[in-house]
Amino acid sequence: MSLSPEQSGRRLRAVPGGVRVLLTLLLLNGLFLALDIPRHAGPGPGWLAWEAVVLAGLFAVLPPITARVLERVVAAALLALAVLALFDALARVSLARPLNVYVDIGLLDAVFRLLTGNLPTVGVILAVAALLAVIGLAVWALARPVVPRGAGFVLLGAGLAGLAGHAVGVEPPRTAAPAVALVTEQVDGMREARREDRALAHRLEEDPRLAEPRPLEGLAGVDVVVGLIESYGVSALEIPRYAEVIEPTLEDLQQDLAAQDLHVVTGVMKAPVAGGQSWLAHATLLSGVAVRHAGQYRRLQERERATLVQDFAATGHHTAMLAPAITLDWPQGRWFGWDRILDRDGMDYRGPPFFWVTMPDEFSWWRFEQDVRPDPQGGEAPVFAMLALVSSHAPWTPVLDVLDDPDAMDDGRVFHEQAGAGPAPEVLWRDFDRVRDHYAEAVRYSLEVSGHWARDHVDEDTLFLMPGDHQPAALITGPDPSWAVPVHVISGDPDLLEPFRARGFHDGFELPPATGDKDIPGFEDLRDWLHEDYTERP
Template sequence: MLRLLLPLVALNVVLLGLEIPRYAGLAPYWLAWEVVLLVGLFALLPAGRLARGLAWLAGGLLLALVVLALFDALTRASLSRPLNVVQDWVLLDAVYRLVTGNLGALATGLLGVFLVTLLVAVIWGAGRGLGALVPPAGGSRRVPLAIAIGALGVGLGGVLAAERGAAPPGTAAPGTAMIQQQVAAGRSALAENRRFRARLEATREEAAAAALPGLAEVDVILGLVESYGVSAVFDARYAPVIVPALDRLEEDLGAADLHVVSGVLEAPIAGGQSWLAHASLLSGLQVRYAGHYEALQDAPRDTLVQDFVATGHHTAMLSPAIQLDWPEGRWFGWDRIVDKHGFDYAGPPFFWVTMPDQYTWSFFEQQVRSPSDAPVFAMLALVSSHAPWTPILPVLEDWEGIGDGERLQEWAGKGPEPEVLWRDFDRVRDFYAESVRYSLEVTGGYAARYADEDTLFFLLGDHQPAALITGPDASWAVPVHVISGDPELLEPFRARGFVPGMQPPGEHARFGFEALRSWLRDAFGASSAGD
């Protein structure tokens, strides 16, 4: 009896474990009805190949469910939403590069070996445990016939009741529920992708490039601070670090005769996939999933980049985190794309951070903006506040002395290693806040030093950080600070709820990233200039 009970208890634990991602901890259940159903089924099967085959098939299905649960947990922790296999399978390569970038190849390999071993143990244990219920050839039943039939009926009834939300308290059918959730999510994803393609076609004509004469002689700069969300400002764990930094920036900007208004926009994503945020800002469409991004780039389409080309601007995208070929970036039609290999950086990398933000801003000013004979429209995807958030660099006072970044070699190897830091989540959160503070200080410091009345400067987050930092159910909004020496350039944003200063008015947004293109067209386009 003990030989039979132990595998069943283990199967029950594994099945209930499928609910851990949804509850961010142990689920309030003690029984998975699928186990009762399997007990009855395998106790009734005759010995032979059929029973053995079904036992290993059930083990393989359980293995697939465990893998789905692991990826669901990873998706919830990193992207603040449940897994959707149809939308998310394309992210496997990005996950691998993120893990290796933070932990290194050796640690990633060891983690992979551990997970594979664990998963093999699951399928082996499930197959052996269920096979043990089948009576041996020519032998007596290990489970009495009445109990087997009863278990089959009760298990089937319990699964059906759980599907209808009528299962007794403390019981569930987690395996069945997970399959149903993914089927429903897949159908929803396909429908959403069809709707996105329909919006693409319906808006293709209105998306045609339109000049912005109100910004004809103005440098327009988008500085996107990695993982700078409203939680950094409004969460009591981070506000003591971030709010004083914003106050100091407001003072510095005022001392430089610059004006600033702040608001919030809702990012299309949280935790990661910054390229979807960039695409939403530029296209004027909400781009939430990889499928949307692919559909957007299936055919030529004008974006904010072409609006500024039509206005006479030199356009540039600076992406220090991009290390591989990037045809998606070329689709946008930038005059110049500077990826990791396009910088003359001679300093050290800092784990995922290929180069610190202060160097990126220095390079932009010296190599992109200053040499340009035309006004500049530029987007900078900053990376210093990207996980693993170590080390925290100081802000250098001598901007002109940054050069190629070689002087930053003295900070190589400083700060805790990621595998050490990430053993203590409270400490991780402290380092997150300090890394955002650093990026805000250097980005705001650049604006205070180099922006003027012919500059419209946007300092904004690309998305909220992962749920580990924000907690569950956090807003997906990010702060947006608009800076200029000309207060008239800020009036369109005041009219849309932005308030004076560096403090955002709240942590929930009325508009998404896709609103920015229409705002700029309405405020600075030809019809506005004619008025």
């Protein structure tokens, strides 16, 4: 039988005042401390939230009518903070960085749908309902004065003193101000993003290298192919549980390449993003400008600018972009000026999709070699191409078998045989250890089929770059990962690799010795590297 508000109030008043204060403070304190969970990837070091002490004192000293009004204000504020903390947690898990509302407002829905699409819907709904119930109960109880006003002033004073101490960094141990920290982090993030935006705008206006195409004479007549391996970061080779799956494949590829008199060097570069937003990594690599969020992406495309696409076109290359994940109209892609863009429909794939993955990477490489690499005009123009591979994109299920048989590929219908392979995402993602295992296998698959393309089609007139596009989500890497990715470069001409060796790349597929993130060159450096190092054929 449900109780009326009057009956609930009588029962509350029947509880001794000290107990009511303690219970209410504990409930409210727990809510505020929960706001700290995203920043610490678990419970924070604080045991007492000063905001809870301030509110307990404030409600005690206010007249009942004012307290009722404040009750609704506090409930709304707590709900807003809880939602902010929730999306902060999602951003840290999926993008490996804190939420920045200023730059991420357009991504919140996509991030939420991506993660909830891989988790049980009922569980998500129950968690949200429980959060709302706890917030409502805490504020309703707090709005009923339960201590003398004198004690309320003591609580209020202590809480304000604690917040002041927090502001100057002299607060007692085991105390925190989670709500203040959460809001401050957003304000600081907005200021930093606006500073970066101003710096980018200045460079786009003032840097002459961004205005006109610059031919790459040293790569004239050379096919330059960039095959971006989705979610392939240095963690894949540094964390033992992934390395033990991936390194044997790289060792086999090393032997296969050597048997074909092909050479490989490996280095690391820093992607502008982690966990997702691959298009920002693509734009950074092509433009020579660090593009870290959607606003900067839009600013880059406000007017015509030169990128590697125009540079290679000026060198005499046919340019092509293969983007099998693109399923809608893509005007942003056309801005780069590719001679040809093959999206999902343009790939003419008739096999099954595999959840988020529209088609296997092995098919993408086959389609590239069949329809793109040959000069479409019937001549001998070299190609500059980028392939945004997708098989190692979350949710990492299913992991396909490698066919390694071009004659069987046709239009992709052969992959129907593997359509039911592997668990559905909502099943797989109930066990994060299995998710991590599937991640390693998915990256292994993408590296294997990309390496097989290199084995069969790279020659002395080909420069093949095989970088990761970004690190995977923090669920895979752990908190606060490096944003570096492996970059493998393969060619039949060892001289074409010499400039990369001079930049610190090592022979083979092994990563060079680790350095601090600040010393790792970024994707934005690649365009200048090519111009500095390939003014003539090495």
